Amino acid sequence: MLKVMIVEDEQPTLEMMNMLVDQNKHLSVVGSFSNPIEALDQFPLLQPDVVFLDVEMPDMTGMRLAEKLIQTNENIQIVFTTAFEQYAVDAFKVNAVDYLVKFVTPEDIERVSARLIKNHEQLTKIKSLEESKGASIRCFGTFEIRGTDGSVIKWPTRKTEELFAYFLLHVNQVISKWRLMELFWPNHKHATTNLHTTISRMKKVLRDNQLPIQVEKVNEGYLFDLQNIECDLEAFKNYFSTNKKVAKENLAESEKTFRLYKGSLFELKDYIWSIGLERELAERYTYLTEQLVNYYVEKKMLEHAEETMKLYLTMYPLHEEMNVKLFKLYASRCGYKEQLKDHYTKYVKLLKEELDVEPSDEVKKYASFE
Template sequence: MLRVIIVEDEKPILDLMERLVGQHPMLEAVGTFTSAAEALTRFGELRPDAAFLDVEMPRMGGIELAEKLKAIDEELQIVFTTAYPQYAVDAFRVSAVDYLLKPVTPDAIERVAARLSKNHALRSAKSDAAAAEEPPVRCLGTFETRGASGALMGWPTRKTEELFAHLLAYPNRIMGKWQLADLLWPDLEEERAIHNVHNTVYRLKKAFKEAGIAVEVTNANDGYHVQLPASLSDLGIFREFMGRTAAVDQWNADEAERHFRLYLGTLFGGKDYVWSTGLATELSEQYGSLARMLASHYRETGNRAAMKETMRMYLSYEPLDEDMNARLLRLYAENEEEESFRRHYAHYTRLLDEELGIAPSAELRMLSERIL
């Protein structure tokens, strides 16, 4: 759960913001202020992960307050609220995560919460990577490749990048040139498509060489073969771990936690590769499996705080997972956390209605009636 402060000089709007933030299962309002100066004074004590700041306040406005807070904690995530969209340029000068127009709605809070959670998970993963070398290619939640110097690679064409994505998705296989032609240029006539394959493979080899990445593309059986070690990408590392893990126990719990945090969202950042849809679904299922194994391990060891955090993080990516929502709600009920149960049940109910047009299961409705 992310710790949030809210600074708004108009008390009715402050109360509304506190209620909207409090209704979201991933956010916890740890401080609310009508005075920017008071928020600044209390900041060190509260140590929030994010701050919702009104832009237009007397004496010290939200932009100035954000600059002072970021000087104390550069990792703080800032969200501005205002009735005047012309402040957007100033907001982004201090690297705001988002910019909300008043009146703020539950949907706007939902959008912001997803971004805040993803950024928080990304920073956690980067912190973990400080103890272990970060792979040069990231495929989970984004698609980025860094060369030997650490600089972000730019691809000569979109098809060159897509070809590399396909090789990462299906590594260490011989890819026939006709297969690649049909995959990448299904609408072109054969001769032109094959010509494009040859050019794109050449560009890929050249990009690897210029970036100092030791990946060799060789001709084989009227096609191409590329040997890609699992350590090259977060995708390879995650799949390798899941391929050899049937359960989480005391021996592999730390490693499982690191791999759980490696997963930062949709494969290739949701890039529109038609051929990747099935693999993206498979990875999402593996991520769910890992989340359940971790949650079960934390339950067995009595670490309910870690169990809750695991389920919440998973649900920030897969918010409609019925089984995981039920597990989290049952945990709240067992712990007699009535307010957390109420907020999450209301959030889940609204999502089901808006996205699928259905209500929670009979079991959860009965549980809600008993708890609430």
């Protein structure tokens, strides 16, 4: 709901405007004034989102007042009201959202409120982006949160950090407080207190680092909203919610998502509750790698296919299917006998050192380099 201030020198009209605005479900009057000087003084305290201004007023015109209000808050939305249409051009010189000719009707307020809400949503999004500039969350191959200044955030306790990690898996979902207590403080007589304390610590860290991340109490649970913070996990998950196969139309997005994955989820943190998702994400990464390789091979982009498989194998060097794909690629290309021989030797040696096993029959097919 948008906060509204009304400035109108005629008392009957002021009362009518109050009534009309309050009837609109999207608007709420926080202050109404017949004196523009008084309105200007109270403006910083009320902090309205919208100001309805009469154009012709004694002591200070609506145009002049609008200029002063904009100097205080450049994002304030101005709507002029007047009985004289000739002021319309002047009104838009101060970037007024709209210009209502008296007498104003409920339909006029409904129409202008739609524009006001749309503008406010855009301003909020821009502000959020500006606030989160430089902030980032990395979950693949590490677990690192950076503030808006780029510095790594330090958590007061390991439990606070772990709870934040858990919320990252459930963005925009209401998580039951009972579920959180059962998971983090099972059979603990002070579980409720521990949860509230940990949530408070988390919120303080977010405030201190100016991160526009919301953790809200909703009934018997909590809702976690990342706003516009850059998060590799959320971007990775979002890709698979809208894409099923790599194609020309989504190639750039597919390649970007492939590069997001730099290792297992929350690597080295050993969160028991994340094991299932960790396996699922690894499987999705493998699937995406295979999709990219198949696309590159189909389009004769063999260098891209080779590089993609080699990057994958830096994280999962023992993955047999991917190694076989790389063997096949080398075997199909003229002049790549040495690359095939070198990679085969390294893979067989790794199998022996890590697993103490011999290569499979499928792999042994590539043992001959003649």
